[in-house]
Amino acid sequence: MKIKTILYTILLLVILIIAGFCYFHFYNKKMIYPQEVYAPILAYHGIDDKKAVTSAYFLTQANFTSQMQWLKDNHYTVISMDKLYNGLSGQGKLPPKPVVITFDDGEQSNFIVAYPILKKFHYPATFFITTSLTNQNPDYMTWAELKEMVANGMIIGSHTVNHINIAKMRLERVEPELIDSKKALETNLGIKVKYFSYPNGGYKNRDMEVKEAGYKIALTTHQSVIQKINSPDSLYALSRYEVFGNLPITFDQIFNPTKN
Numbered sequence: 102m103k104i105k106t107i108l109y110t111i112l113l114l115v116i117l118i119i120a121g122f123c124y125f126h127f128y129n130k131k132m133i134y135p136q137e138v139y140a141p142i143l144a145y146h147g148i149d150d151k152k153a154v155t156s157a158y159f160l161t162q163a164n165f166t167s168q169m170q171w172l173k174d175n176h177y178t179v180i181s182m183d184k185l186y187n188g189l190s191g192q193g194k195l196p197p198k199p200v201v202i203t204f205d206d207g208e209q210s211n212f213i214v215a216y217p218i219l220k221k222f223h224y225p226a227t228f229f230i231t232t233s234l235t236n237q238n239p240d241y242m243t244w245a246e247l248k249e250m251v252a253n254g255m256i257i258g259s260h261t262v263n264h265i266n267i268a269k270m271r272l273e274r275v276e277p278e279l280i281d282s283k284k285a286l287e288t289n290l291g292i293k294v295k296y297f298s299y300p301n302g303g304y305k306n307r308d309m310e311v312k313e314a315g316y317k318i319a320l321t322t323h324q325s326v327i328q329k330i331n332s333p334d335s336l337y338a339l340s341r342y343e344v345f346g347n348l349p350i351t352f353d354q355i356f357n358p359t360k361n
């Protein structure tokens with residue numbers, strides 16, 4: 102009887118140890134600070150053969166397609182902003198070679214040219230919209246076009262109402278830009294808007310305003326493929342690589358900074 106009790110106690114202890122190990126290993130993935138994470142985020146504006154002749158903010162269709170093919174050939178996993186958030190906040194794991202694709206401003210060619218190419222590659226992307234231009238300026242996407250992209254797995258984020266550099270604005274003008282753009286997107290598209298991109302990359306002393314407005318991530322234009330995560334608030338100033346039509350370096354050099 103005594104031996105049986107001892108055996109049961111040992112068995113119970115073994116089960117508890119295994120359960121504890123499993124909990125810490127599989128569920129308790131807390132982020133350790135500080136941390137440097139390899140997570141390239143690309144920033145595009147427009148894909149338009151005609152406009153690419155005169156503006157560096159536009160890429161030709163052929164150029165953009167070959168960059169998307171490069172990611173595939175080099176075994177990168179294009180992940181959504183949701184997956185990036187999970188990975189950088191310790192709620193999930195990032196794949197070994199992650200990359201996030203983003204577009205700023207909501208320019209018309211995002212829907213007409215970029216979106217079909219992204220769909221062909223099965224790449225999710227996030228589009229940051231300047232809401233005062235939606236349905237107002239024919240050079241920018243409409244609510245119907247944004248809705249179609251949302252229905253096909255694309256993510257929509259805010260790029261303010263009026264495309265202003267919030268780092269240079271008085272604080273009382275910043276809040277409506279953050280809140281009203283979020284509301285407009287949520288009302289018109291029936292989605293929850295969680296991500297923000299700073300117009301002109303201006304974020305100094307404004308990252309905590311973005312957090313207070315209810316966003317989870319905010320993107321700068323600090324050209325790096327490494328995310329320096331010092332605290333949960335680092336998610337409001339993530340680095341992003343702006344891809345220009347006249348890019349002086351190759352994709353290989355961008356993604357492998359040690360080769361630069």
Ligand SMILES: [Zn+2]
Pocket residue numbers: 205206260264300301
């Ligand atoms: Zn912009």
